[in-house]
Amino acid sequence: MKENIFNLRNDLRGKLNPFRYEHTISVSFTSAALAMCYGADLSKAELAGLLHDCAKHYKDEEIIKKCTRESILLTDDERKAPAVLHAKYGAWLAVHKYHVKDEEVINAIRWHTTGRPKMTLLEKIVFTADYIEPRRDRAEDLPFVRSLAFKDLDECVYQILKGTLKYLEGKGSFVDSVSKEAYAYYKQVHDEKKGEKE
Numbered sequence: 001m002k003e004n005i006f007n008l009r010n011d012l013r014g015k016l017n018p019f020r021y022e023h024t025i026s027v028s029f030t031s032a033a034l035a036m037c038y039g040a041d042l043s044k045a046e047l048a049g050l051l052h053d054c055a056k057h058y059k060d061e062e063i064i065k066k067c068t069r070e071s072i073l074l075t076d077d078e079r080k081a082p083a084v085l086h087a088k089y090g091a092w093l094a095v096h097k098y099h100v101k102d103e104e105v106i107n108a109i110r111w112h113t114t115g116r117p118k119m120t121l122l123e124k125i126v127f128t129a130d131y132i133e134p135r136r137d138r139a140e141d142l143p144f145v146r147s148l149a150f151k152d153l154d155e156c157v158y159q160i161l162k163g164t165l166k167y168l169e170g171k172g173s174f175v176d177s178v179s180k181e182a183y184a185y186y187k188q189v190h191d192e193k194k195g196e197k198e
Contacts (some may be wrong), residue, residue: 008050008098015057019135024053026133027126034125037150041104041122048108048126051098055090063089070096080174087113114178115161117185124153131160139163155193158186 013021031049035042055063060082067074067089078085091110094100108126111119115127131139132146139145141163148156161183168175 005046005050008047012050012054016053017057020053020056023133023135024050026135027052027129030129030133031125034129034149034153035122038121038125038153040125044102044105044108044122045125047100047102048105048112048122049129051090051094051100051105052109052112052126052130053086053090054093054098054109055086058086058089060085067092077174077176077178081176084113084176087111114176115157115182115186116178117181119157119182121153124157128153128156128160132156139167154186154189158183158190161186 009025012024016024028046028049031045032042034040035045058066063085064074064079064082066072067085070092072088072092074085074088078088087110091106094106094109100106104120104122107120108122111123112126112130116123119127128149132142132149136142141159145156145159145163148159161179165175165179165183
């Protein structure tokens with residue numbers, strides 16, 4: 001496994017620009033740290049974090065063409081918000097190029113941009129790591145979200161989705177319906193926890 005990780009890093013270093021590569025390594029390490037915290041499989045978290053942006057070096061138009069060529073079904077929402085498509089094509093690459101067979105890892109790559117309702121522990125870990133890794137510095141709520149990440153993962157996912165939707169809607173950007181569904185689900189989890197405390 002370790003040898004494979006080193007080979008994957010070398011492959012990705014040759015494909016991704018330096019900034020994206022550094023982000024990738026940071027997400028991999030942050031995923032591993034969260035896995036330690038929550039008792040998830042360390043190797044799976046490191047691998048999913050490493051491959052989460054493996055399709056990011058392609059432009060949106062290229063990814064749409066590649067998905068069409070490989071008969072990867074695209075929703076209307078994905079065509080309207082193509083920035084999320086690197087996750088879907090990345091999951092395909094994980095299987096067909098990097099020979100990943102583990103469904104948990106593949107799904108963690110697949111859902112790291114939009115999230116989805118009822119994410120698995122590994123999916124939540126990679127989704128969160130992508131947002132909080134040390135190279136990130138743009139989101140105003142980062143200190144708060146980072147403090148939550150190692151205390152309450154569901155609440156952290158809720159806060160990330162809440163902030164992301166607010167940011168996208170503020171810009172007038174199209175929001176994928178899966179992200180809205182994920183937000184609604186984790187808002188309900190948040191509200192139920194809040195109700196229990198009151």
